[in-house]
Amino acid sequence: MKFKSDNAKGILIAFLGALLLTPDTLFMRLSEMDVWTMLFWRGFQMGVILILITVCMDEYRKNFGLIFSKIGIYIIFVQAIGSFFFTFGIASSSVALILFCIATGPLFASFFSFLILKENISKPTIITSLFAIIGIVLAVSDSNKVINSPQNDIIMGTICGLLAAATLGLYFVLLRSKPKIPAFGTTGFGALLTGIFGLFFIDLNNIFIGNLVAISVSGLIILPFSFAALTYATRYTIAANISLLMLLETILGPVWVWFFLKETPGIQMVIGGIIVIFSLGIYFLKLQRNLNNTR
Numbered sequence: 001m002k003f004k005s006d007n008a009k010g011i012l013i014a015f016l017g018a019l020l021l022t023p024d025t026l027f028m029r030l031s032e033m034d035v036w037t038m039l040f041w042r043g044f045q046m047g048v049i050l051i052l053i054t055v056c057m058d059e060y061r062k063n064f065g066l067i068f069s070k071i072g073i074y075i076i077f078v079q080a081i082g083s084f085f086f087t088f089g090i091a092s093s094s095v096a097l098i099l100f101c102i103a104t105g106p107l108f109a110s111f112f113s114f115l116i117l118k119e120n121i122s123k124p125t126i127i128t129s130l131f132a133i134i135g136i137v138l139a140v141s142d143s144n145k146v147i148n149s150p151q152n153d154i155i156m157g158t159i160c161g162l163l164a165a166a167t168l169g170l171y172f173v174l175l176r177s178k179p180k181i182p183a184f185g186t187t188g189f190g191a192l193l194t195g196i197f198g199l200f201f202i203d204l205n206n207i208f209i210g211n212l213v214a215i216s217v218s219g220l221i222i223l224p225f226s227f228a229a230l231t232y233a234t235r236y237t238i239a240a241n242i243s244l245l246m247l248l249e250t251i252l253g254p255v256w257v258w259f260f261l262k263e264t265p266g267i268q269m270v271i272g273g274i275i276v277i278f279s280l281g282i283y284f285l286k287l288q289r290n291l292n293n294t295r
Contacts, residue, residue: 006235006236006237007236007237007238007241009236009237010233010234010235010236010237010241010242011233011236011237011241011245013229013230013232013233013236014229014230014233014237014241014242014245015245015248016229017225017226017227017228017229017230017232017233017245018226018230018242018245018246018248018249019248019252020221020222020225020226020229021222021223021226021230021246021248021249022248022249022252022253022256023222023252023253023256024218024222024223024226024249024253025090025095025098025099025253025256025257026095026253026256026257026260026261027214027215027217027218027222028042028087028090028214028215028218029090029095029257029261029263030211030214030260030261031210031211031212031214031215031218032210032211032214033209033210033211033215034091034210035087035088035091035092035198036198036201036202037198037202037206037207037209037210038087038091038198038210038215039083039084039087039088039194039195039197039198040195040196040198040199040202040207041195041212041215041216041219042083042087042191042194042195042215042218042219042223043080043083043191043192043193043194043195043196043197043198043219044191044192044195044196044199044219045195045215045216045218045219045220045223046187046188046191046219046220046223046224046227047188047189047190047191047192047193047194047195048188048192049188049219049220049224050184050185050187050188050191050224050227050228051184051185051188051189051192053184053188053224053228054067054182054184054185054188057184060182060184060185063180063181063182064182064185066178066180066181066182067181067182067185067186067189069178069181071174071177071178071181072178072181072185072186074174075171075174075175075181075186075190076186076189076190076193077190077193078167078170078171078174078190079167079171079186079187079190079191079194080190080191080193080194080197081163081167082163082164082167082168082171083190083191083194084194084197085160085161085163085164085167086098086102086160086161086164087194088156088160089101089156089157089160089161089164092153092156092157092160093153093154093156093157093158093160093161094157094254094263094265094269095253095254095257095263096139096253096254096257096263096265096269096270096273097139097140097154097157097158097161097265097269098157098160098161098164099161099249099250099253099254099273100135100136100139100161100250100269100272100273100276100277101136101158101161101162101164101165102161102164102165102168102249102250103132103165103246103247103250103276103277103280104129104132104136104162104165104276104280105164105165105166105168105169105172106169106243106280106283106284107125107128107129107132107169107280108165108166108168108169108170109168109169109170109172109173110122110125110169111169112169112170112173113173113176116173116174116177117173117176117177124283124286124287125283128279128280128282128283131275131276131279132275132276132279132280134272134275135271135272135273135274135275135276135279136158136162136272136276137272138268138269138271138272138275139265139268139269139272139273139276140154140158140272141268141272183231184227184228184231187227191223230242230246238288240284240285240287240288241284241288243280243284244281244284244285244288247277247280247281247284250273250276250277251277254273
């Protein structure tokens with residue numbers, strides 16, 4: 001397939017990666033596993049695949065040692081912590097609530113960029129953050145009306161979702177601070193660390209209880225290959241385009257869970273989610289336009 005520009009190629013790759021990611025939470029639900037078993041399988045499987053990719057590709061293998069540098073170790077632990085909060089959030093609350101919270105990751109990245117990289121926080125970032133907070137508060141206030149959610153711990157779900165978003169933002173800022181560190185490798189070892197952590201809390205007699213096929217679709221296919229596509233897309237298009245396409249997970253993730261499992265959010269949660277998605281969409285489009293104007 002021929003592309004008119006590298007940007008078009010990057011957008012298509014990012015779109016496919018984001019689209020592949022959208023049913024991840026559905027397969028987590030279909031696994032019917034407890035949080036620790038889910039944490040083990042997802043972390044172990046994703047970790048092995050990404051580490052193999054790192055070892056097999058020359059451009060990543062030559063910088064393999066940087067994975068275990070000071071910043072590399074930080075990135076590994078941040079990724080592991082974020083994965084823990086995301087999995088724990090999905091296990092304790094509604095998919096829609098967690099994904100609405102996760103969508104705010106780029107806003108957290110802006111604040112961490114200010115703290116770590118000394119980059120200014122723009123007025124649009126502050127305005128978007130305020131609208132996102134309003135949307136999340138609205139969604140949280142309606143969380144007890146979610147139908148068919150296995151667990152519905154509103155407070156725990158919101159805390160886990162926002163902490164997962166914060167660690168996601170910090171993860172990307174740390175990677176930007178040292179771009180030579182192989183992202184596949186740090187993410188792989190972070191995922192593996194999460195899996196090992198989960199293993200300590202599992203009754204080994206029950207490790208195969210649940211739908212292993214469903215969790216393997218998530219850990220062996222969705223997570224590593226969506227991450228690979230989104231990372232590869234950064235070579236051809238700007239981060240704002242990728243962030244905009246990542247909103248597909250926030251939109252379609254709850255739709256898949258509703259369609260297949262009838263997990264239905266209340267009207268206020270839907271309105272809150274729309275506010276979060278709409279405000280972030282405008283923010284990324286404005287950022288995209290500003291970056292294009294500076295070229």
